[in-house]
Amino acid sequence: MNKKIMIVVYGGFLRGMGHVVRMKRLANQLFQEGNDISFYTNEQICVEMLSGPDWHVHLVQESKAFLQMEQDIKELNPDLLLIDVLDCDLQFLRLIKASSGSARLVLFEEIRAEACQLADAVVNGIYGGLDEKHMQVDGTEYFYGTPYLLLDQEISRLKDTYEVRKECKKVVISLGGSDPRGLLSKAVSALLEDDHLHILAVTGKASRIEEQIEAEHIQFIRHTDQLPARLSEADLAIVAGGMTLYEAVCIGVPSIVLSQVDHQAVTAARFAQKGACRHLGLGELVDEKDIRCAVERLSGSYFLRRSIHLNGRTLIDGKGTERVKNILIHLMNHHQKEHKDV
Template identity: 80%
Template sequence: MNKKIMIVVYGGFLRGMGHVVRMKRLAKELLQEGNDLYFYTNDQICVEMLSHPEWYVHMVHESNALLQVQQDIKKLKPDLLVIDVLDCDLQFLQTIKDSCGSARLVLFEEKREEACQLADTVINGIYGGLDGKHEQLNGTAYYHGTPYLLLDHEFKRFKDTYEVRKECKKVVISLGGSDPCGLLSKAVSALLQTNHLDILAVAGKASHIKEQVEAEHIQFIQHTDQLPVLLSEADVAIVAGGMTLYEVICIGVPSIVLSQVDHQAVTASMFAQKGACFHLGLGDLVEEKDLLQAVQKLSDSYFLRRSIHLNGRSLIDGKGIERVKNILIHLMNSHQKEHKDV
């Protein structure tokens, strides 16, 4: 009998789309193992992103999400309940924990002790820092660090083939699925005079940016499923401090970071200290001239770009999605065994 997995994940313009992207990646892996998947999300743009013919997607209003999830727990009797919601309401988590019976509860990117104590497993690929660690604490299993990042398999493949070219020709700009600070427009404006470079600006699925710039060396794309390929073709990338930063570091693309929010700035600073990227700080505080100067510095120096490439390669191996899939399968199998033993 197929195991049943319920996934609650929220995204959108203010929350960003990183949670949704990584849960869709994980779902594809779990689907291959013969599981039935049921998504619960909060925004129409997330429904569109998660759409897939082989699983179910329900849009819920956050005010009554608890009721629908509770009802479906009772009806479906899932083996696994996954929650990937930024700063998820603690009362919501407590009620779900009380309702989920023998189902295993897994939280992603959760640091609050009172939330973690409710879970069987907590996976913090981003919040866990750069070094991998596994520990058991008060009945909760924790998996920390970049070994547990949910990156697409393509990033591992491009990691094995990417090379730093002597001449810098192409810059790819990707500043998140929603770009709430409008940093894509700032970055494009800063690079208007760089006629010697080809600029590709990629707007995310939930981005509100629509304008195009009439310049021969600048191209816009409004969302694409081909971002791994595009990043692998870049000589320099300009990214935010979310999932795309981990992706370019995994591949080895020399990158400049404009963080969208404070927690991204913390992440980017850690990588910058390792020499794995340039971090200019919170993007809405960065002057266009400083971004232009950073791009010129990187594009002019093959040795600097190669140094950043080499410094980042050892930090992310790109195998996290396989590790996390195996963790969840083991968790469900142990649940099934305990259920039979009762």
């Protein structure tokens, strides 16, 4: 009998689109196992990204999300509830928990104790650091570290085939699904005179950047579902500190990081300490000349690019989506649920 799974995920211009992208990846894996999927999301652009023939997608107002979901919860009687919402409202979580019966509740990238204690499991692929850790505290299972990152399934294959070329010819710039600080424009402007490089600038689904610099060596493309493949064609990448950084590190693409927000800067600093990227800091504080100097230094040194490539490859294996899928299937199949006080 098919299991029923409800997924709540929010994204948009300020939140970014990484949450939506990774939940769609996970949903694809769960659907292939014969499960029924229903999405609940907060913005039309997220609906557009999630839409497909394999599941239902519902648009909800954040302030009224539980009221809009309550009837579905009663009718569907889900086996699993997945919540991937940054700083998710605690009252919403309590109401979901109280109404979900025997459904397992799993939170993603959540570190607040009062939220985690409501869940059966917490998956912190990003917030959990670089090393794997699995533990159970007061009935909640925790899965920490890069082994639980929800990366594209193509990553493992690209990781096996990527090679650092002696000559640096192609640079891919991807600075997030929304790029709220307009870092893509800054990075492209910094490389305007570097016409010996081919620049591929990828704007995200929720990006509001409209202008395109006219130069023969610069190509713009709007959102693509094939970003990992694009990265694998690059000799050098300029990325933010979100999911694209993890993908670049896993594949082994030498990368320069312009972080969009503080928690991305923490992530990028960890990788930089391991020699797995070059972190310039919060992008809004970085001058164009610093971007240009970093690109010139890395593009001109095969040794530096290969060093970053080798250092990064050992940190992420790219199999996290499969691991998390198996964890969730195990949770759904384990009927002797330990009930906890809400």
